[in-house]
Amino acid sequence: MGSETETGAETGVVVRDSSTEEDWKSKPPYRTTPGNEPFDKKWTAHCHCGRVKYWLSRDKPLAAKFCHCVDCQALHGAPFQWAAIFEKQDLHFEKGAEGLAFYHAPDKTTAHRLPCKVSCAYCRSPIMDEGRNMVLMFPGIIKFGDAERRKLFDAQCHIFYSQRVVDMHDGKPKWSKLDGQSELMKEVERTDSGEHIVVGQARNENKND
Template sequence: MVVTRSETQTGAQTGAVQNSSEGWKQQPPYRTTEGDEGFEKKWTAHCHCGRVRYWLSRDGPLASKFCHCVDCQALHGAPFQWAAIFHKEDLRFESGAEGLAFYHAPDKSTTHRLPCKVSCAYCHAPIMDEGRNMVLMFPGIIKFSDAEHKKLFDPQCHIFYSQRVVDIHDGKPKWSKLDGKSELMKEVEREGSNTILGEPKNENMQD
């Protein structure tokens, strides 16, 4: 049985319906920078078509990880997801919630219900995953000024590596599920490795 991230694991409030009123649009992360003099713009990013733009006020994320869970594979159309964790207060959108689309994976609804996937409603580029207190940003769309600044977002580890579809040889810790709460897995040797797409791996450091 393949185990994926649950609402509890992502730190989101189970069954928290947020679309019953419009109040959430005035709260972080959807509050805009207009009239907010205390918000310092450190980084900017925009979706593929440029309709959605946001700023970050923190120099670097609280943590950064590569996630290999099957949900990320399906929803991003990629072998794994690069996610950087920020407080909601660290983020401001240029136009608030305007132009954003929401997807609540547990019940497959297109409503703003936590946890939810947030994307551009026009080009559908992924913007972030929103939980109850945190957001997972996707650094691939951040406009870094140079390579040194980009290093601030370097992932510390891999999570849900047991569900990977490709072996990664980078020396970073590889957790079978959540970091610090599951088994550390061995890094498969380059020579003779035989990864089969979609086949979970079960190596662990205790073997």
């Protein structure tokens, strides 16, 4: 493992933004200062090894979706990914940015550069995708207690369904790419003879779901 060359070096451009380099650690969702005192802990989550722990202050996500894109397949080692959207201030990490690893996919660097994927630096459990204003949590590590409570995090739709490796028959809207900005796809089932038959219409063509 030793030394690693950052891919950004390929371009010959070295970005050093010293003014904001450490700034982000003192802002949500990473700040650990007493400024957090009114934080209302509605949900608790911790990574597989337990080194990363966080709380959520909102009852349920603003939205939740399943993403079938090839990047999620590669980075999650799974056929698709389940993400729940929160605002950064809804989230509080027990140890701030400590123990977290970052990955900025566009230039394949491990710097904290937005948008980035955040995982436990030790066990590598995926924690969230951090965007500029919002985060997409991966709810697999939230302690729901029971299936009824987990329903609050149910996904409303599938995105990047055109890149799927598995067909879903759950009646939820299936967008070819981003939701609201791409084609809605129909549910298709394969018969024993290998034919494809349409078993349902994408549901929310009137977007009034």
